[in-house]
Amino acid sequence: MRRNQLVAENLHAGYGGRRVLRGVDFEVPMGRITGIVGANACGKSTFLRTLSRLLPPEQGRVLLDGADVHRMAPRRLARNLGLLPQTPIAPEGITVLDLVGRGRHPHQGLFARWTAADERAVLAALEATGTVDLADRDVDELSGGQRQRVWIAMALAQETDILLLDEPTTFLDINHQIEVLDLLHDLNRERGTTVVMVLHDLNLAARYCDWLAAMAEGQLRCAGPPEAILTPDMVEEVFGLRCQVVPDPVSGRPMMLPIGRHGVR
Numbered sequence: 001m002r003r004n005q006l007v008a009e010n011l012h013a014g015y016g017g018r019r020v021l022r023g024v025d026f027e028v029p030m031g032r033i034t035g036i037v038g039a040n041a042c043g044k045s046t047f048l049r050t051l052s053r054l055l056p057p058e059q060g061r062v063l064l065d066g067a068d069v070h071r072m073a074p075r076r077l078a079r080n081l082g083l084l085p086q087t088p089i090a091p092e093g094i095t096v097l098d099l100v101g102r103g104r105h106p107h108q109g110l111f112a113r114w115t116a117a118d119e120r121a122v123l124a125a126l127e128a129t130g131t132v133d134l135a136d137r138d139v140d141e142l143s144g145g146q147r148q149r150v151w152i153a154m155a156l157a158q159e160t161d162i163l164l165l166d167e168p169t170t171f172l173d174i175n176h177q178i179e180v181l182d183l184l185h186d187l188n189r190e191r192g193t194t195v196v197m198v199l200h201d202l203n204l205a206a207r208y209c210d211w212l213a214a215m216a217e218g219q220l221r222c223a224g225p226p227e228a229i230l231t232p233d234m235v236e237e238v239f240g241l242r243c244q245v246v247p248d249p250v251s252g253r254p255m256m257l258p259i260g261r262h263g264v265r
Contacts, residue, residue: 011023011062028051099151106158124157168180212229244257
């Protein structure tokens, strides 16, 4: 698999004159899983939206293999970079198969001819996400966990080197959260896909991600492997929370135990 380089340089971005990002520099570790973490309203989703070209920067740029993504032809970008937004909306009455098939649009010509390669990509995406048996069902009939797997299948069918996901586990119960994160881990390890995702749960981020990027007040405060980043000092600086950090008994990665004001006795 070809490894595109995705780099943010001095990114400033916001909404309606309100600046959210303030001078973010970041080079995405290619072929790895990166978790963007931080408190609510710190700029995590804004950063991901700017990386994906959904939000134009006020200053700075995002480069994909040296080319500015905000000046890149949409079809060319979509062949290299996939995005799963926080609350994707499916057209009413669309089936799972049709939705996943839309991931093939960047690879089709002007007259949208369906090819054997498209067929293979869609089937592989359905199999990878365990959604083959859902292919004929309407998306709006599915549970939250099923729906999230279907959206990931659509992103997989796009066959990009880089996949950006904004809070892919939000609104899912813990079983479905683990299911989705296991799927993304398998995708990374088996296909070499670079995964960048915004996550709220620090312990799940530390367990599943090779790299953490911690944000606060629109700035990137630190980035590195979980063992270096998930520390009591970082949690207090970024989240304003006192904690202890101990080894996760399952993964051996660091695990955060919040202290709070009242203790647990």
